[in-house]
Amino acid sequence: MLEIRGLDVWYGGIHAVKNIDMSIGRGEIVTLIGANGAGKSSTIRAVAGLVRDWKGSMTFTKPEGGQVSLAGCPPETMVRLGISLSPEGRRILPHLTTEENLTLGAFTRKDREEIAESMEHVYGLFPKLRERRNQKGGTLSGGEQQMLAVARALMSKPELLMLDEPSLGLAPILVAEVFDIIREINRQGRTILLVEQNAYAALKIAHKAYVLETGEIALSGTGAELLENPKVREAYLGG
Amino acid sequence: MGIKMSFDMFMQHFINAVGLGSLYGLIAIGYTMVYGILRLINFAHGDIFMLGAYFVFFATVSYKLPWAFGVLAAIAGATLCGLLVDRIAYRPLRNAPRISALISAIGVSFFIENLSVVVFSGMPRPVVQPPLLMKAFSIGGVRLVPLALLVPAISFALAAGLLWLIYRTRSGLAMRSISHDIETTRLMGVSVDRIIALTFALGSALAAVAGIMWALRYPRVEPFMGIIPGFKAFIAAVFGGIGSIPGAMLGGLSLGFVEIMSIAFFPKLSGYRDAFAFILLILILLVKPTGLMGEKLEDKI
Numbered sequence: 001m002l003e004i005r006g007l008d009v010w011y012g013g014i015h016a017v018k019n020i021d022m023s024i025g026r027g028e029i030v031t032l033i034g035a036n037g038a039g040k041s042s043t044i045r046a047v048a049g050l051v052r053d054w055k056g057s058m059t060f061t062k063p064e065g066g067q068v069s070l071a072g073c074p075p076e077t078m079v080r081l082g083i084s085l086s087p088e089g090r091r092i093l094p095h096l097t098t099e100e101n102l103t104l105g106a107f108t109r110k111d112r113e114e115i116a117e118s119m120e121h122v123y124g125l126f127p128k129l130r131e132r133r134n135q136k137g138g139t140l141s142g143g144e145q146q147m148l149a150v151a152r153a154l155m156s157k158p159e160l161l162m163l164d165e166p167s168l169g170l171a172p173i174l175v176a177e178v179f180d181i182i183r184e185i186n187r188q189g190r191t192i193l194l195v196e197q198n199a200y201a202a203l204k205i206a207h208k209a210y211v212l213e214t215g216e217i218a219l220s221g222t223g224a225e226l227l228e229n230p231k232v233r234e235a236y237l238g239g
Numbered sequence: 240m241g242i243k244m245s246f247d248m249f250m251q252h253f254i255n256a257v258g259l260g261s262l263y264g265l266i267a268i269g270y271t272m273v274y275g276i277l278r279l280i281n282f283a284h285g286d287i288f289m290l291g292a293y294f295v296f297f298a299t300v301s302y303k304l305p306w307a308f309g310v311l312a313a314i315a316g317a318t319l320c321g322l323l324v325d326r327i328a329y330r331p332l333r334n335a336p337r338i339s340a341l342i343s344a345i346g347v348s349f350f351i352e353n354l355s356v357v358v359f360s361g362m363p364r365p366v367v368q369p370p371l372l373m374k375a376f377s378i379g380g381v382r383l384v385p386l387a388l389l390v391p392a393i394s395f396a397l398a399a400g401l402l403w404l405i406y407r408t409r410s411g412l413a414m415r416s417i418s419h420d421i422e423t424t425r426l427m428g429v430s431v432d433r434i435i436a437l438t439f440a441l442g443s444a445l446a447a448v449a450g451i452m453w454a455l456r457y458p459r460v461e462p463f464m465g466i467i468p469g470f471k472a473f474i475a476a477v478f479g480g481i482g483s484i485p486g487a488m489l490g491g492l493s494l495g496f497v498e499i500m501s502i503a504f505f506p507k508l509s510g511y512r513d514a515f516a517f518i519l520l521i522l523i524l525l526v527k528p529t530g531l532m533g534e535k536l537e538d539k540i
Contacts (some may be wrong), residue, residue, distance in 0.1 A: 080428060093420060
């Protein structure tokens with residue numbers, strides 16, 4: 001569904017990603033792990049259209065067939081194509097209610113009934129959000145905000161859902177909950193690109209994984225393979 | 240030194256103050272909307288107000304269009320100018336330091352004023368008031384013309400319509416979102432430049448309506464007529480709490496009252512008329528710098 005070939009990304013004047021290849025197949029959970037500053041966020045932000053200073057090729061295959069090059073596309077085009085990012089740090093709009101945050105997530109869609117259906121769907125996934133629907137985003141707890149960030153990204157009905165560090169700053173019990181939900185979203189047919197520092201949790205649910213080190217892909221394989229890999233164990237899983 | 244005043248007299252001043260204040264409020268809304276979204280003081284806003292007044296003058300006096308058409312044409316023309324200002328003077332500087340856009344704003348303001356002197360000539364021109372709006376009548380002992388009631392009525396109705404748009408429509412939701420976090424709003428699929436253009440269009444249309452009503456109240460137009468009302472409306476926006484639309488209207492009304500009432504009660508001070516706005520500005524900045532209805536600045540988590 002998304003083919004990345006020879007991708008270089010410059011971010012804030014730094015050559016953050018160097019000549020990487022990645023392939024994300026429809027229905028997969030693909031994870032990108034690595035240390036802070038390895039280039040994970042730069043990669044995902046380039047796919048989302050937020051970082052425009054990149055070269056190489058990114059080709060997106062539409063569900064109905066037909067390939068699109070993502071070169072030069074702004075974020076709104078990506079969303080319309082079916083690529084949605086839940087950004088690092090959640091970025092909830094604190095002065096808008098939960099429901100308004102979700103409505104904003106559906107900005108590119110027109111059909112009110114279908115939007116209401118999606119709203120019901122995400123409330124089903126995250127029942128806590130239904131209780132908080134009229135509460136301002138800023139008053140939600142950290143865990144609830146993370147749920148809202150994921151739910152909001154789902155509201156555009158993306159083909160490819162990208163999650164940037166969804167476990168960041170959450171208590172372990174919430175981390176487990178978030179990963180369960182990611183798996184559930186995937187089971188419902190969405191492709192997921194997951195950027196994580198919590199390598200163990202990410203590899204456990206991933207079909208395919210890439211390890212980034214200083215902007216280059218150091219290793220790749222299935223999630224299970226990398227979990228067993230001694231280098232990965234030493235560097236990312238605490239031995 | 241104050242003077243004693245009859246109730247009728249007071250009501251006369253009261254209506255006058257509401258009219259002037261609502262005009263300040265209408266202009267202030269444009270400042271506050273643009274500031275809320277871009278953190279930019281759009282100095283050209285007072286000049287859009289002036290253009291609105293000129294366009295209605297040309298449409299109705301020079302081209303003898305019926306009033307309704309003239310007003311619509313003037314609003315459309317001024318809105319277009321507001322959009323052009325954004326496109327030419329501000330949009331290329333979206334990622335530049337904020338001070339660059341501010342300097343550009345001052346430049347574009349001077350440009351519009353002086354271009355207007357060249358194109359329209361610097362001579363003030365008289366505006367013809369439609370007789371229907373000027374037919375005096377009395378309520379109790381208060382003598383009124385319909386225009387005096389029409390101005391605040393239109394201003395409040397437009398402000399209410401704008402609030403509806405901002406709180407009840409998708410575009411309004413996007414505006415409120417942009418004012419907090421442009422990047423995240425982009426990720427939701429919002430074309431930020433389009434929403435910013437809409438903001439300029441709405442602010443300019445309101446300024447044009449204010450300019451038209453101003454030209455009817457003080458029946459003349461001249462190229463620099465936007466400067467002082469522009470400054471005062473900006474002060475009103477700060478006084479009410481910049482970024483807040485109800486605040487802008489409240490600030491405008493406060494300013495209208497201070498200005499009219501201080502002259503009414505202390506006629507000797509009438510020479511200082513324009514100074515009251517600045518005194519109000521100094522006071523609010525000392526006592527409550529976020530303005531009457533300004534949000535407390537929150538640290539982002």
